[in-house]
Amino acid sequence: MDTFMLLQVSENVVRKSAEMAARDPHGIIITVVSVAVVFTALVVLYFAYTFVGKAVNGKFDWKSLACRFKRKATSKGRPSEEEAVAIAMALDQELNGETYAAIGLALHQYLNDTVHDNESYIITIKRKK
Amino acid sequence: MHTVIESLQQFLQYTGFANMTWQHVVMIAIGVAFITVAIKKDWEPLLLVPIGFGMIIGNIPFTEGLQIGIYEQGSVMNILYQGVQKGWYPPLIFLGIGAMTDFSSLISQPRLLLIGAAAQIGIFGAYVVALHLGFTPAESGAIGIIGGADGPTAIFLSSKLAPHLMGAIAVSAYSYMALVPVIQRPIMLLMTTKKERLIRMKTPRPVSQKEKIIFPIVGFILTALIVPSGMPLLGMLFFGNLLKESGVTKRLAETARGPLIDVVTILIGVTVGCSTQADVFLTTTSVKIFALGLMSFIIATICGVGFAKIMNLFCKEGNKINPLIGNAGVSAVPDAARVSQNVGREFDPSNHLLMHAMAPNVAGVIGSAVAAGILLSFLG
Numbered sequence: 215m216d217t218f219m220l221l222q223v224s225e226n227v228v229r230k231s232a233e234m235a236a237r238d239p240h241g242i243i244i245t246v247v248s249v250a251v252v253f254t255a256l257v258v259l260y261f262a263y264t265f266v267g268k269a270v271n272g273k274f275d276w277k278s279l280a281c282r283f284k285r286k287a288t289s290k291g292r293p294s295e296e297e298a299v300a301i302a303m304a305l306d307q308e309l310n311g312e313t314y315a316a317i318g319l320a321l322h323q324y325l326n327d328t329v330h331d332n333e334s335y336i337i338t339i340k341r342k343k
Numbered sequence: 344m345h346t347v348i349e350s351l352q353q354f355l356q357y358t359g360f361a362n363m364t365w366q367h368v369v370m371i372a373i374g375v376a377f378i379t380v381a382i383k384k385d386w387e388p389l390l391l392v393p394i395g396f397g398m399i400i401g402n403i404p405f406t407e408g409l410q411i412g413i414y415e416q417g418s419v420m421n422i423l424y425q426g427v428q429k430g431w432y433p434p435l436i437f438l439g440i441g442a443m444t445d446f447s448s449l450i451s452q453p454r455l456l457l458i459g460a461a462a463q464i465g466i467f468g469a470y471v472v473a474l475h476l477g478f479t480p481a482e483s484g485a486i487g488i489i490g491g492a493d494g495p496t497a498i499f500l501s502s503k504l505a506p507h508l509m510g511a512i513a514v515s516a517y518s519y520m521a522l523v524p525v526i527q528r529p530i531m532l533l534m535t536t537k538k539e540r541l542i543r544m545k546t547p548r549p550v551s552q553k554e555k556i557i558f559p560i561v562g563f564i565l566t567a568l569i570v571p572s573g574m575p576l577l578g579m580l581f582f583g584n585l586l587k588e589s590g591v592t593k594r595l596a597e598t599a600r601g602p603l604i605d606v607v608t609i610l611i612g613v614t615v616g617c618s619t620q621a622d623v624f625l626t627t628t629s630v631k632i633f634a635l636g637l638m639s640f641i642i643a644t645i646c647g648v649g650f651a652k653i654m655n656l657f658c659k660e661g662n663k664i665n666p667l668i669g670n671a672g673v674s675a676v677p678d679a680a681r682v683s684q685n686v687g688r689e690f691d692p693s694n695h696l697l698m699h700a701m702a703p704n705v706a707g708v709i710g711s712a713v714a715a716g717i718l719l720s721f722l723g
Contacts, residue, residue: 223481227504230722231481241474241483245467248717255569255713256460256706262561263453270554 362404366621374398374616380521387521387678390494393609394517397616413617424614427509430502432611433495434579439604440495440708441559441583442596444676448702450554451547454654455664455699459706461650462672463714465490465643469635470718476631481505484718486632489516490639491711492523492673498615499576500715503723510618511629515636517615520675524682526637527644527670531686534648535666539655540690542665544699555588566713572723573716580712640673647672647703664699671700674707 238244268274355361377395381388400420405411413420426432449455466487473483485505488497489512497516501509519526563581567574586596618624648669655663667687671679683700 223504223506227481227723231479231504234480234722238480239474241467241471241480244480244721245471248467248714248721249464251570251717252463252710252713253457253460255566256456256710258565258569259562259709260453260456262565263450263456263558266554266557266561267450267453267550270551270557 393612394616401617433499442599455702458703462647469639489636570716576712
């Protein structure tokens with residue numbers, strides 16, 4: 215009796231095993247998911263150690279990373295706070311009445327949709343006769 | 344006079360000779376074979392000698408009720424067996440492995456981690472076949488892990504998922520680990536061309552102390568966050584490595600990789616051997632487990648070598664991987680890496696693959712612990 219008591223599987227394992235047998239009788243789902251997770255874990259480690267290796271040995275190009283982030287920020291059309299302050303200060307120093315008028319006119323045209331024709335973006339080539 | 348004869352008769356009934364069956368004889372013979380192979384061939388002697396002797400201990404027949412058997416609650420052997428059954432020996436072994444393993448080759452060539460991942464496919468190949476042979480999903484998971492070629496992981500997982508099969512699974516895992524050179528070599532030769540076997544890999548770059556210290560911390564956080572159920576094994580493995588690499592805990596590292604792992608190896612070996620009592624062990628189920636374990640091991644080796652070949656398709660000339668290190672994706676450390684080295688040197692005596700093969704080998708340890716964690720979270 216002791217032997218059987220010691221070798222008994224817990225109820226939780228029996229329940230989960232039965233659920234898995236019903237859900238995935240051929241073991242394909244668990245295989246695919248598990249292999250994917252093992253690979254994910256080790257791929258994550260691969261990237262982490264590659265990065266750590268480069269960072270620790272001073273081979274990581276921090277400048278290009280910073281540039282990439284900067285470009286990302288500006289490509290969204292939103293300059294950083296420092297950039298906004300710098301632009302405001304430069305404009306404040308250089309602007310005069312004509313510049314204000316030009317900006318005002320440009321804004322007026324832009325907002326009233328009179329600034330450009332809508333382009334079709336289709337290029338056509340016609341043979342010359 | 345009559346009383347003396349009666350007492351003698353009663354005593355004789357208690358002896359092992361009176362209770363011996365042919366199954367006991369077979370198991371004792373297997374135990375002797377394990378010890379012989381370990382001593383004569385030097386195959387995994389640290390494991391096979393304790394397991395072999397444990398088999399002999401466990402198969403001396405006795406009358407139940409004396410509280411001496413491993414399955415009798417409260418007996419000495421039963422108390423020692425708790426470490427196997429509750430799964431607290433395997434993490435302690437992992438602590439020692441972490442404290443004795445140098446991960447430099449892996450840190451300097453992280454791409455070789457992927458070979459360690461590919462070799463784990465053997466586990467799931469065996470899982471699918473075991474299901475079709477009529478094992479339950481929990482039993483199949485415990486059997487499949489043999490393909491990870493990691494004894495402590497196999498014991499850890501089977502203690503949770505299929506304790507009734509643990510003896511067969513543990514003995515099968517350790518037997519195949521001992522047979523790594525015999526099983527893997529023909530597969531490696533079959534899967535590689537002569538040209539591939541001669542590939543010389545770039546010398547790994549030197550690894551700084553700082554990287555070695557960051558490795559276990561980052562490694563543990565990332566893997567444990569992905570598979571929290573593998574935490575006991577991964578935690579102890581990386582913790583042991585931190586003890587080694589930190590440089591300020593030399594005494595702890597020495598204890599972990601010395602006396603502690605030795606004590607636990609003795610206990611785990613003897614008790615696992617003891618648990619193979621003929622009535623529990625000698626069944627057709629055990630035969631199936633041995634066959635599945637072998638299959639799992641073969642698939643793991645094929646996947647490791649095959650994946651190294653696939654990686655070569657994307658590597659530039661001069662940066663290629665010698666596919667002979669693919670077998671080391673299974674986590675039999677360092678035997679599998681040694682096989683890569685020996686087979687590589689058969690074809691080019693000056694080509695030393697050991698350093699390179701250690702990378703997928705230790706990645707295999709991490710990979711098999713992750714795979715065990717996944718199976719535990721699905722089935723445990």
